[in-house]
Amino acid sequence: MSNTSLVRPLFEGPLDIVGDVHGEIDALCNLMKQLGYSDDGLHSDGRRLVFLGDLTDRGPDSPAVVDLVERLVSTGTAQCVLGNHDLNILLRHRKYDNDWFFGHTFLHEGRIVPQKLADEAIRESVPRFFRTLPLVLERPGLRVVHACWMPQMVDVARQGSNAKRLYNGYRKLIDTDNERRPLLDDTDRDLQHQNRNPVKVLTSGIEERLDSPQWAGGRLRHLGRVSWWKDYEDSEVCVFGHYSLRPDMSNASCRAVCVDFGVGKRYEERVQPDFEGQYASKLAALQIPERRLVFDDGSSRLLSDYEASSLAVSSTTGIRQISNRGLSLGSIPDQTADWGDIERFAYTFDGYDHRKDVSDCGEISRRVQGQYKRGGAPMATVTDLRIALFFEARSAHHTGEQPGKARMKYIRAIVESIRNSVEAFRQ
Ligand SMILES: [Mn+2]
Numbered sequence: 554m555s556n557t558s559l560v561r562p563l564f565e566g567p568l569d570i571v572g573d574v575h576g577e578i579d580a581l582c583n584l585m586k587q588l589g590y591s592d593d594g595l596h597s598d599g600r601r602l603v604f605l606g607d608l609t610d611r612g613p614d615s616p617a618v619v620d621l622v623e624r625l626v627s628t629g630t631a632q633c634v635l636g637n638h639d640l641n642i643l644l645r646h647r648k649y650d651n652d653w654f655f656g657h658t659f660l661h662e663g664r665i666v667p668q669k670l671a672d673e674a675i676r677e678s679v680p681r682f683f684r685t686l687p688l689v690l691e692r693p694g695l696r697v698v699h700a701c702w703m704p705q706m707v708d709v710a711r712q713g714s715n716a717k718r719l720y721n722g723y724r725k726l727i728d729t730d731n732e733r734r735p736l737l738d739d740t741d742r743d744l745q746h747q748n749r750n751p752v753k754v755l756t757s758g759i760e761e762r763l764d765s766p767q768w769a770g771g772r773l774r775h776l777g778r779v780s781w782w783k784d785y786e787d788s789e790v791c792v793f794g795h796y797s798l799r800p801d802m803s804n805a806s807c808r809a810v811c812v813d814f815g816v817g818k819r820y821e822e823r824v825q826p827d828f829e830g831q832y833a834s835k836l837a838a839l840q841i842p843e844r845r846l847v848f849d850d851g852s853s854r855l856l857s858d859y860e861a862s863s864l865a866v867s868s869t870t871g872i873r874q875i876s877n878r879g880l881s882l883g884s885i886p887d888q889t890a891d892w893g894d895i896e897r898f899a900y901t902f903d904g905y906d907h908r909k910d911v912s913d914c915g916e917i918s919r920r921v922q923g924q925y926k927r928g929g930a931p932m933a934t935v936t937d938l939r940i941a942l943f944f945e946a947r948s949a950h951h952t953g954e955q956p957g958k959a960r961m962k963y964i965r966a967i968v969e970s971i972r973n974s975v976e977a978f979r980q
Contacts, residue, residue, distance in 0.1 A: 559710040559719065563603065563690035563697055564632055569838040569847070570603045570697060573636060573794045574622075575817030576612025576653075576668070580836040581621065584849040588838055594625035602838075603690065605794035606636025606699040606756070609679070610650045611659075611817045614669045616679070623682045635686040635716055636699040636795065637757040643683040643717055649771035654679070659820075666820045688716060688755045694788070694873050695841065700795035701758035701781050702809070706751035713751075720752040740775040747776065758795065782809035788879060792839055800835045800848065808876070810856065812839045814848070842867075844906070867903035875901040877935045885972045888965065892955050895964060896946050904943035907936060918944040925963055935974045942967050 556562065569588050574581050590596050604622055609615035625631035641648050652659045652668075654676065659666040671679070688710045690697040698707075713719040727749050731742050740762055747753050747760045760776040767774050778796070785791060785808055794813035815834035822832055836849040847853040867874055875884060884901070886894045904914040917933075921941035924931045931938060945964050949956055956964055 557714040559687050559713045559716060560689040560691065560707060561632075561687040563692040563695060564601045565692060567598065567600045567843075568603050568841045569600055570605060570792050570812055570841065571838045572605050572812035572814060572836060573607035573638075573797075573817055574604070574612070574618050574836060575607055575638070576609055576615035576618055577816045577819055577836060578612070578614040578617040578621070580612075580816050580819070580849040581618060583851075584836050584838060584847070587847055587849065587851050588840075593628070594630035602631040603697055604631060604633035605697065605792070605812060606634045606686070607638045607794060607813075607817070608633070608636070609642060610638045610648075610653070611666070611820050613667055613820075615653055616669050616671060616675050619679050619682060626682075626685075632690055632697075633686055634690055634697055634699050635683060635688055635756060637753075639683045639686065640716065640720070640752065640756050643680050644720065645680070661820065661824075664824055684715070684717065686716070688752065691789075694790065696789050696791040698791065698793050699756050700793060701754055702785065702787075702791045702793070703754050703759065703781070706754045709751040710755060716752050720750060723750040723752065743776055756795075782811070785809040786879075788873070788875065792841075800833070800837075808879075810839060812837050812846070816849070867900065867906060869903050869905050870900050872900045872903075874903060874906075877902075877939070880935070880971075880975050882972065882975060885975065886968055888969075890968075892949075892961065892964075895942075895968060896949070898968070899939075899942045899946035902939035902943055904940035904947075907940060914940050914944050914947075917941060921967065922963065925966055929966065930973075931967055931970050933970070935971060938967055938971050938974070942971070 571581075571584065585594070585602070588596070588600070589598070590602065594602055602625060608618045608622055612618070622631065622633055626633055635643070638651065641651055642654050647655055650659060654671045656670050656672070658670070659668055688698065689707055696702055710719070724746065727745050731737055731745055737745070744760065744762065747757070759779045759781055761779050763775055763777040767777065782791070782793075787808060789808070791809040793809065793811055796811050797813050797815040797817060798811055800814045814837045816836040818834045819832055822828055822834060832850075838847050839845075840847060844856045845853050846856065884898070886898050904917075905911065917937050918941045921931045921933050921937060924933065931941070933941070942964065945956065945960070945967075
């Protein structure tokens with residue numbers, strides 16, 4: 554039986570999680586090629602595509618993007634969550650940049666934006682596909698949502714199976730509440746509709762009243778987006794889109810990673826007088842477990858160490874990772890712990906994922922050992938201490954022997970130094 558909840562299981566195995574496409578079919582085809590997918594969305598290494606939603610609007614060919622993604626999803630080679638633009642089409646809400654769906658040309662600052670317009674058949678088929686999309690995908694250690702993870706809202710969505718019905722139900726409820734509170738102004742009412750409706754929160758995030766209104770998306774806005782990821786501290790990594798970052802930026806907090814690098818702004822780039830075919834905006838995919846961002850122009854970069862430490866699963870062992878920031882005293886083995894406990898803890902930080910290669914880890918390990926021999930307590934960064942500990946676990950694994958008495962003394966000294974650092978950090 555197929556799962557119809559709005560919160561569904563995410564694919565297992567290695568993934569390429571693609572940011573907002575916004576009708577940019579060429580960028581999507583290029584990105585799929587860069588990632589090594591066939592036109593049918595198949596990958597020789599068994600990797601799979603996951604789309605973060607916002608497939609449509611702004612770009613030249615929204616129908617082609619929906620067509621492609623629908624084909625991949627229906628054959629089970631890809632998954633996709635619903636974005637706010639997709640939601641608007643599902644609800645048939647006409648917005649500034651979804652004229653194409655209603656068969657009208659898109660005018661931006663007085664200029665026609667070239668777009669494939671929908672006909673009656675497309676106006677039937679696109680919402681029919683969007684109706685089948687979940688709001689959230691999840692697996693142990695990893696979450697996927699278009700805009701914002703908020704546990705209470707995810708719990709509500711878990712009980713629902715129809716995003717349109719859930720949206721309309723909350724819309725009515727909030728309207729009724731607002732009517733009972735005549736002192737609310739329009740901005741208050743908008744805030745209620747944004748922040749209390751689970752479908753709105755998951756697809757477009759939480760918002761707050763702005764001190765001074767700002768012009769965005771063709772209208773004056775009194776609400777601004779809240780950077781919810783700065784307070785996101787769950788151990789599960791959350792991958793999301795929606796926030797249109799500059800490609801050289803990363804807003805990733807400790808455990809939340811945004812994969813939207815503004816390809817939805819290409820229609821504006823194309824009409825710049827000095828435009829010569831080189832886009833500043835990019836379409837990206839986040840590779841899991843590699844933690845590499847791959848862009849449609851073929852460039853790529855690894856998330857920085859700080860971001861990397863947030864990622865869920867070790868690429869060597871598949872064991873769930875705990876970032877330095879996520880270390881609690883309770884998660885660090887105490888003096889009575891045996892090798893088994895310490896080994897388990899050692900594997901919560903994959904040294905190979907944090908350094909270029911094995912010899913790098915060996916170098917760090919030798920440095921930490923040198924300090925231990927000189928002074929008893931190794932003094933190093935928590936990252937280096939954990940790399941040294943990971944190195945011990947790998948050495949024991951390769952020799953097939955548990956560390957001897959002297960070795961255990963050294964290993965316990967590393968663990969104690971980690972504990973001391975975390976304790977000092979907490980004060
Ligand atoms: Mn969006």
